[in-house]
Every structure is written in C-alpha cells, then in structure tokens.
Amino acid sequence: MDQDVASATAGDVRAFEQLYRAHLPRVHSLVRRMAGGRDTDELTQDVFVRVWQKLGTFRGDSAFATWLHRLAVNVVIEKFRADALRRRRRSDDESVFDRLAAPRQSGDVSMDFEAALEKLPDGAREIFVLHDVEGYKHHEIATMLGISAGTSKAQLHRARMMLRRHLNARCGV
Amino acid sequence: MNLPKGSSMDAYTDRLSEYLDDEDLDSLDRARIEDHLDTCSACRAVLAELRDVSARAGTLTDGAPAADLWPGVVARIATIPIGRPAARRISFTVPQLVAASLALMLLTGVMVWVARIGGTRVDIEPMAAAPGGDPRFTPAVEIADFADVSFDAAIADLEKALAAGRDTLDPQTVRVLEENLRAIDRAIDQSRQALIDDPANLFLNTHLAAARQRKLALLRSATALATKG
Numbered sequence: 489m490d491q492d493v494a495s496a497t498a499g500d501v502r503a504f505e506q507l508y509r510a511h512l513p514r515v516h517s518l519v520r521r522m523a524g525g526r527d528t529d530e531l532t533q534d535v536f537v538r539v540w541q542k543l544g545t546f547r548g549d550s551a552f553a554t555w556l557h558r559l560a561v562n563v564v565i566e567k568f569r570a571d572a573l574r575r576r577r578r579s580d581d582e583s584v585f586d587r588l589a590a591p592r593q594s595g596d597v598s599m600d601f602e603a604a605l606e607k608l609p610d611g612a613r614e615i616f617v618l619h620d621v622e623g624y625k626h627h628e629i630a631t632m633l634g635i636s637a638g639t640s641k642a643q644l645h646r647a648r649m650m651l652r653r654h655l656n657a658r659c660g661v
Numbered sequence: 662m663n664l665p666k667g668s669s670m671d672a673y674t675d676r677l678s679e680y681l682d683d684e685d686l687d688s689l690d691r692a693r694i695e696d697h698l699d700t701c702s703a704c705r706a707v708l709a710e711l712r713d714v715s716a717r718a719g720t721l722t723d724g725a726p727a728a729d730l731w732p733g734v735v736a737r738i739a740t741i742p743i744g745r746p747a748a749r750r751i752s753f754t755v756p757q758l759v760a761a762s763l764a765l766m767l768l769t770g771v772m773v774w775v776a777r778i779g780g781t782r783v784d785i786e787p788m789a790a791a792p793g794g795d796p797r798f799t800p801a802v803e804i805a806d807f808a809d810v811s812f813d814a815a816i817a818d819l820e821k822a823l824a825a826g827r828d829t830l831d832p833q834t835v836r837v838l839e840e841n842l843r844a845i846d847r848a849i850d851q852s853r854q855a856l857i858d859d860p861a862n863l864f865l866n867t868h869l870a871a872a873r874q875r876k877l878a879l880l881r882s883a884t885a886l887a888t889k890g
Contacts, residue, residue: 517723620718645678652710
C-alpha cells in the first residue's frame with residue numbers, strides 16, 4: 489500500500505488504481521451515507537480526482553486511509569455547502585418522523601437502517617455519520633462543518649432519537 | 662450547560678446522548694443524570710435504545726458501487742498533472758520589488774549625474790608598455806571593455822537558462838525581474854554613453870562595472886530560483 493501511495497504520487501496511474509480499488513467500498517459508503525444517497529457515484533469520483541490532485545500533499549503524518557477519508561468528508565461538505573437546496577433541507581423537517589415511522593420491512597436490519605439513515609434531515613444525518621459511523625468527536629465535527637460543538641451534539645441526539653423511533657416501529661414497539 | 666436540580670424528564674432525555682458519549686459532560690451533570698436514571702425507567706429505556714442505535718451505526722458494512730467508477734475517474738485525471746504539489750513558485754512582495762526597482766533606478770540616475778557633473782576624474786597618462794609587462798604600469802583602475810565577450814556570453818547563457826525555467830516563477834516576479842533588468846541595462850547604456858565622452862572617468866568605469874555585476878548577480882539569482890522551483 490505504501491508503495492502504491494509513493495508510486496501514485498509520482499504519477500503512476502496503475503498504482504493509483506490499486507489505491508482506488510482498495511479504498512472504494514469505504515469511500516463510496518461514506519459518501520452515500522453522508523449525502524443521503526444523492527449523487528453518490530459522482531461524488532465518489534470527485535473524491536478520487538481530488539485525491540489525485542492532492543496526493544503530493546500527503547506527508548504520511550497520518551495513515552493514508554485516515555487522510556483519504558478526511559478528504560472525502562471535505563468533498564461532500566463542500567458539495568453541500570454549494571447546494572442551496574440542501575440549505576432548505578437542513579432546516580427542521582419534522583415530517584421525517586412520519587417517513588421514518590414507516591420503515592420498509594426488507595428483512596435485512598442493516599439495509600433498513602441504511603434506508604432510515606438516508607431519510608434523516610441532512611444536518612442530523614451528516615453529524616450522525618461523522619460521529620457514530622466514522623468516529624469523529626464533536627469538536628472535530630464542529631470544525632469541519634463550521635458549527636458549534638453544542639449544535640453537533642444536539643443534531644446527533646436528534647438523529648439518534650429519529651432512528652430509535654424507526655427501530656421501534658420496525659420491531660412493532 | 663448544567664442541569665438544574667429537579668429538571669423535567671425531557672431535559673434529562675435531551676442530555677442522554679451526551680451521557681452516552683461521555684464527551685465534555687461535566688461531573689455535576691453526569692451525577693444528576695445518573696441520579697435521574699436510577700429513578701426513571703422511561704429514561705433508562707430511551708438510553709438503551711440510543712445505545713442500540715449508536716451500536717448499529719458501528720456495525721454497518723461498506724459496499725462497492727454497482728457500476729465501475731474507475732473509467733470516469735481515469736478520464737478526469739488524465740487531464741490533470743500528476744499528483745504532486747505544484748512547482749514551488751518563488752515570489753516576492755510587490756512593494757519589495759517595486760522599492761528595489763525604484764531604488765536601483767534612482768541610484769543609477771544619481772550616479773550618472775554625479776559622474777557627469779562633478780565626479781572624480783582620473784586622467785591616465787599614456788604610458789608605453791614596459792617590456793615584460795612591468796606590474797608597476799598596471800593601471801589602478803581597469804578600464805571597462807565595452808565589448809566584453811566573456812561578459813556578454815555569460816549574460817546570454819544566464820538569460821537562456823532563465824527563459825527555460827521562467828514558468829516556475831511567479832508571473833509578478835518575472836514582470837518585476839524584467840523591469841529590474843531593464844533598469845540595469847539602462848544604467849549600463851548610460852555609463853557606456855558617458856564613457857564615450859570621458860573614457861578615463863574612474864567613477865563611470867566603476868559604475869559600469871558595478872552595473873554589470875548587478876546584472877550578472879540578478880540573473881544568477883533568478884536562474885537559480887527558476888531551476889530550483
């Protein structure tokens with residue numbers, strides 16, 4: 489892997505493809521969850537194009553995967569910042585409770601959970617993914633998103649409460 | 662934000678995620694939430710469910726996209742230079758460069774004016790060349806050679822090297838560099854013109870030699886920066 493990073497940094501497209509193949513599932517899933525399933529393939533390509541452009545700035549201070557995932561998060565955030573529609577969707581959308589209260593009964597709990605995740609309001613979903621799926625701390629999320637740590641905590645709690653309803657409804661509680 | 666004693670159940674519920682994550686929750690709030698949980702089964706149930714939600718998030722599996730995205734990626738990166746940092750561009754602040762340029766032009770003008778009006782004049786008596794090149798007859802000041810082939814060749818080489826590497830320099834730097842070179846060229850021309858009328862003028866000869874050295878030094882520095890970038 490390290491050799492692939494070094495070769496790709498020197499302009500070796502085949503080495504870069506190895507990196508792409510190795511990290512694609514993780515990056516694609518991260519992007520899909522953060523973006524709520526919208527433009528996932530296009531955003532994933534944007535991430536790898538950005539990685540190619542920025543490879544020379546990777547100094548090995550962190551693991552390559554960590555650097556790449558952080559870059560992927562930034563690509564999604566930048567994309568959404570430019571999306572005016574998202575601004576409206578970020579606002580409190582209480583109808584999400586209705587949508588989440590009627591989960592699909594696919595028989596696959598994991599898929600149902602992913603589907604419920606996609607239906608969350610953008611702000612709550614982003615923070616839930618960053619915190620509970622990706623493992624970022626509130627102060628890190630606050631820095632990435634340009635919000636306060638308190639807002640991050642509130643949105644996370646909101647997302648969990650919505651998903652809790654979803655899980656309860658699925659179990660017939 | 663501290664929970665006042667006797668807070669409502671909603672107030673406690675709203676803090677359950679914080680309690681669960683144990684990030685930045687102060688000890689007083691933690692103690693109050695724990696006291697409340699001891700007596701409130703509904704909040705204990707909510708906490709368990711929140712824990713379940715968070716735990717599920719940690720078990721999600723990653724999946725590759727249905728379509729192969731690589732052709733799209735490779736098509737896009739084909740138009741982008743290889744993934745290394747952009748060549749380091751050397752730049753100076755504009756005020757620095759402008760100030761240097763103005764100072765150089767001012768110095769040149771003053772020196773030429775001084776030389777023409779009241780500069781030290783050294784009359785060098787014609788001397789017969791001593792057999793064997795007696796060093797005693799070596800002039801104290803070397804009279805500038807207006808057609809210095811080695812100087813011109815060195816300048817030409819440096820200009821060629823600079824032209825090859827100028828793309829690595831900041832455009833603003835290149836612009837001001839060229840202005841400085843033009844200013845030095847003007848100084849050289851003025852000195853040469855003045856020396857036609859007064860070839861033995863010590864000051865003018867010194868000034869011409871200094872201007873040439875400045876040009877060489879500037880070109881060497883710029884070429885070094887360009888090739889380093």
